[in-house]
Amino acid sequence: MNKSILFTAAVAAAFLSACAQNKAKFSGRIDDEPAPVAVVEPKAADESAGKRVEPSFPAQPQATQAAGGDPRQVDSLLSKRLVYFDFNKSIISVEQLGIIEAHSDYLSRNLAQGVILEGHADERGSNEYNLALGQRRADAVRDIMLANGVSQEQIETISFGEENPRALGHAEEAWKENRRVEIRYRDE
Amino acid sequence: MRFVVAAAVAAAPAEAAVTIRLASGEWKPVNIEIEPFAGESGIHRPSEIVGEDLSRSGSFRAHYAPQARAHIDASTFAETRAQGREYLLAGSVFEASDGDLQIEYRLYDAVTETQLGGYQLRAPRDRLRQIVHKYISNWIYETVTGKAGVFHTKIVYVLKNQRGRYELQVSDYDGHGAQTVFQNSDSIISPTWSPDGNELLYVSFEKRRPVIYRQSLLTGRRDVVSGFSGNNSAPALSPDRRTIAAALSKDGGTQIFLVDAAAGSARRLRKSPRLQSTIETEPDFSPDGERVIFMSDESGSPQLYEINIDGGRARRLTRGYAYNASPQYASDGKSAFFLARNDAGFNIAWIDIETGRIELLTSISLADSPSPAPNDEMILFRDERQPRYLFTAAINGKVSLRWRKPAAGEIKDPAWGPLKSDWY
Numbered sequence: 001m002n003k004s005i006l007f008t009a010a011v012a013a014a015f016l017s018a019c020a021q022n023k024a025k026f027s028g029r030i031d032d033e034p035a036p037v038a039v040v041e042p043k044a045a046d047e048s049a050g051k052r053v054e055p056s057f058p059a060q061p062q063a064t065q066a067a068g069g070d071p072r073q074v075d076s077l078l079s080k081r082l083v084y085f086d087f088n089k090s091i092i093s094v095e096q097l098g099i100i101e102a103h104s105d106y107l108s109r110n111l112a113q114g115v116i117l118e119g120h121a122d123e124r125g126s127n128e129y130n131l132a133l134g135q136r137r138a139d140a141v142r143d144i145m146l147a148n149g150v151s152q153e154q155i156e157t158i159s160f161g162e163e164n165p166r167a168l169g170h171a172e173e174a175w176k177e178n179r180r181v182e183i184r185y186r187d188e
Numbered sequence: 189m190r191f192v193v194a195a196a197v198a199a200a201p202a203e204a205a206v207t208i209r210l211a212s213g214e215w216k217p218v219n220i221e222i223e224p225f226a227g228e229s230g231i232h233r234p235s236e237i238v239g240e241d242l243s244r245s246g247s248f249r250a251h252y253a254p255q256a257r258a259h260i261d262a263s264t265f266a267e268t269r270a271q272g273r274e275y276l277l278a279g280s281v282f283e284a285s286d287g288d289l290q291i292e293y294r295l296y297d298a299v300t301e302t303q304l305g306g307y308q309l310r311a312p313r314d315r316l317r318q319i320v321h322k323y324i325s326n327w328i329y330e331t332v333t334g335k336a337g338v339f340h341t342k343i344v345y346v347l348k349n350q351r352g353r354y355e356l357q358v359s360d361y362d363g364h365g366a367q368t369v370f371q372n373s374d375s376i377i378s379p380t381w382s383p384d385g386n387e388l389l390y391v392s393f394e395k396r397r398p399v400i401y402r403q404s405l406l407t408g409r410r411d412v413v414s415g416f417s418g419n420n421s422a423p424a425l426s427p428d429r430r431t432i433a434a435a436l437s438k439d440g441g442t443q444i445f446l447v448d449a450a451a452g453s454a455r456r457l458r459k460s461p462r463l464q465s466t467i468e469t470e471p472d473f474s475p476d477g478e479r480v481i482f483m484s485d486e487s488g489s490p491q492l493y494e495i496n497i498d499g500g501r502a503r504r505l506t507r508g509y510a511y512n513a514s515p516q517y518a519s520d521g522k523s524a525f526f527l528a529r530n531d532a533g534f535n536i537a538w539i540d541i542e543t544g545r546i547e548l549l550t551s552i553s554l555a556d557s558p559s560p561a562p563n564d565e566m567i568l569f570r571d572e573r574q575p576r577y578l579f580t581a582a583i584n585g586k587v588s589l590r591w592r593k594p595a596a597g598e599i600k601d602p603a604w605g606p607l608k609s610d611w612y
Contacts, residue, residue: 088490088511090465123572124534124554126513126527127377127601128422128435129483129490131398132442132467135419139440158397159419163375170554170573 071185077102083141085179087122090136092144100141103183104148111151114186117141119159120166122175127161134159141181215585217246218332221273223253225293226280234281234291234320240362241325241339244589245565246582247332256280260296268298277328281316289313293324295331304331317364318612338561342605342612343568344369344379344388345578349597356390358405361561361568361604363578363591370403370410377601382425385609389413389423389432400434406611414447416454424480425449426473433457433471433480442467444482446497457482458495458502470514474521481505481515481524492526494541505539508546512537514557518564525549525560525567536569536581549581550588557600562607570599578602 071078083096092100107113119134138157145155167177220242225234239250251273257264260278268276279293294306305327311319318340326337338361347355347366354376359366370376374393381388386406391398398421403410414420418437422444425432432447436454441464445454457471457480467490471482481494487504492512495502506512511529518524518538528537528546533553539546554572561567566580576594581587605612 123556125490125511125529125556126470126483127557128469129467129485129513131377131419131421132435132437132469135437135442136465136467160375161377163377163393 071103071106072188078106081183083137083181083183084176085137085181087124087175087179088133090133090140092140097144100144101148104145104150107145107154108149108151111154114154114156115145115150116184116186117155117157118182118184119157120164120178120180120182121162122178123162123165123170124175131159131161134161137179137181141183215246217249217585218275219249219251219273220275220277220328221251221253221268221271221298223256223276223278225278225291226256227282228280232316234279234293234316234324235277237317237320238277238325238328240589240592241321242328243587244362244580244582245329246585246587247329247565260294262301265296265298265301274299275328275332277324279324283313284310287313289316291316291319291324295328317360321360335565336563336607338563338566338604338607340612341562341607342385342609343559343578343602344381344605345602346376346379346390346600347595347597348600355597356388358605361580363593363595366595369405369408378422379601380423380425380603381605382429383427383606385606385612387425389425391421391423400432413449413452414454422469422471424471424473427475427477431473433473433482435469435471440464442469444468444471444480459499472516472524474517475519476521479521481517483513483515492524492539505541505544506546507544509537516558516560518560519562520564525558527555527558534572536567538583549583549586557602559602559604561604568602568604570602575599 077099080099083092083099103115107115117138119136119138121130121133135157138159142155142157146152165174165178166180167174222235222239228234235252239252242248243250256278260276274297276296276298277293279291281289281291284290288310290308290310292308295304296302297304307323309319309323322340325339329335329337329339341361342358343361344356344358347357349355354372354374355368356370356376356379357366357368372392372394377391379388379390386404388403388405389400391400398419399412400414400420400423401410402413413432414423414434414436416436416438419442420434420436422435423432430449432449434445434447435442436445444457446457447454463486466484466486468482468484471480473480477497479494479496481492483490484493490511490513492505492515493502494505509528509530513527515524515526522542523538523540525536525538528535528548532551534555535551536549536555536558537546538549549567550569552571556570556572559568565583567583569579569581571579574590575598577591578599579588579590
């Protein structure tokens with residue numbers, strides 16, 4: 001909304017400066033028609049075809065962090081979709097909190113957007129405990145999102161336990177990649 | 189299956205003795221010499237099947253004679269004794285005119301120089317392994333040790349095949365003769381047997397979340413036994429088959445509930461409220477149906493607990509190790525097998541419930557998924573580093589042996605079937 005106003009103002013300023021230029025050309029004759037200026041329609045959000053609202057952004061990136069950014073944009077914080085955990089733990093470290101908060105911020109301002117939190121564990125130990133651990137990890141990320149203004153209806157949590165590793169291998173290198181929650185946006 | 193038993197001495201029925209002797213330093217296996225059966229050939233040789241069965245049990249060490257002797261007499265026994273072998277098995281296998289196999293075998297005691305028994309069987313060729321397990325290996329095991337043999341029993345496990353599909357398979361305990369009873373593109377975990385071996389309970393993710401199914405191995409029919417919202421997993425069937433213990437997340441967290449198999453209603457195993465963040469899972473019923481053993485991390489780390497079905501407080505069983513999981517009762521209900529993590533890593537362990545004494549049964553670093561045999565003498569397990577095999581560990585002597593051949597994919601969640609069923 002803000003962005004389209006900004007755009008319109010820019011167009012208006014261009015229009016006015018163009019008029020000023022034309023007036024200089026046709027001096028003395030006040031009833032001359034100003035030369036037509038190509039009017040560029042401002043790019044509004046795509047509401048016409050009844051499609052889902054796509055987030056639209058200014059051409060220049062904002063100077064402040066991309067809190068209102070696009071989860072699909074490669075260099076934004078929101079492109080980070082993985083939250084990692086220590087062995088057998090579901091505690092979220094301070095470093096991971098920033099990622100979850102960025103997603104929470106986006107979701108709380110896009111209430112129609114759903115998210116799925118997938119919990120996972122590394123291969124060690126009991127299969128069943130790992131299923132429950134994956135669930136607890138997903139629930140932990142959910143709880144932070146709820147506390148940050150995301151609504152219950154937007155969030156679904158599931159667990160795959162140790163069944164869907166990202167990294168194969170039987171050492172810490174692989175295990176640490178697998179102790180994670182994956183943040184997946186619906187309809188992506 | 190047709191067979192004819194024409195023979196002499198029948199072994200006395202074995203007592204189900206479940207004392208576990210775990211002092212491996214004092215454990216001495218019985219040495220048995222096995223001759224190649226006259227006429228045996230190909231990949232399924234009776235002498236090898238028996239030798240592998242007896243060796244896996246930990247109670248025997250099998251030695252293979254280079255050839256079948258023409259006849260067995262006093263000098264044979266002297267020679268056998270001189271090599272430290274106490275028993276001798278000899279036999280033959282021939283194809284009858286109708287394509288069936290005729291198998292004959294004799295067990296000798298080299299110390300007393302007597303024949304302990306001799307039998308003759310007739311069976312179709314495709315039943316050879318089952319016949320050898322049930323009538324030769326089991327018989328020798330029972331005759332010498334006095335315990336029930338389990339070499340004829342089946343196991344169930346989940347295979348993740350090379351196309352990434354999950355197959356629920358039933359096979360011989362040594363991996364032969366695998367049959368797929370259910371398959372899915374989504375995960376299958378935690379299969380478990382009904383006490384009569386005719387049904388399986390397992391968890392399938394086909395509805396995009398874990399739901400517990402029951403499937404008859406006799407009819408193939410399957411239905412949902414626990415499909416509450418959230419996760420439904422870790423099923424265990426009570427000995428009277430009326431109750432399913434399961435880990436459910438329907439009320440938040442992961443907690444153990446008792447689900448009435450007929451009515452489908454669920455009640456919490458423990459009345460006292462637990463913290464939302466506690467994980468309580470992997471229940472197993474005691475053989476008399478009166479207690480449940482399970483794991484919980486309410487103390488801050490995964491530990492084993494036991495509780496009476498009819499109420500009361502849970503008793504904590506483990507204290508020594510940082511991580512204790514996957515408990516399963518032994519058949520006398522007085523001890524349990526489980527997975528423990530110590531400084532060396534994850535290993536299969538055993539605990540005496542009354543005294544709290546713990547013994548480790550393996551010494552690798554990434555053991556997983558213990559499942560004891562119905563006579564408590566062997567245990568199946570996995571090694572994460574060798575996911576295409578299963579292993580058996582003998583409780584006595586602690587001999588661990590890998591399956592001879594890898595499976596056609598990764599194997600997970602083995603569960604050992606009961607001693608008897610209607611179909612094996």
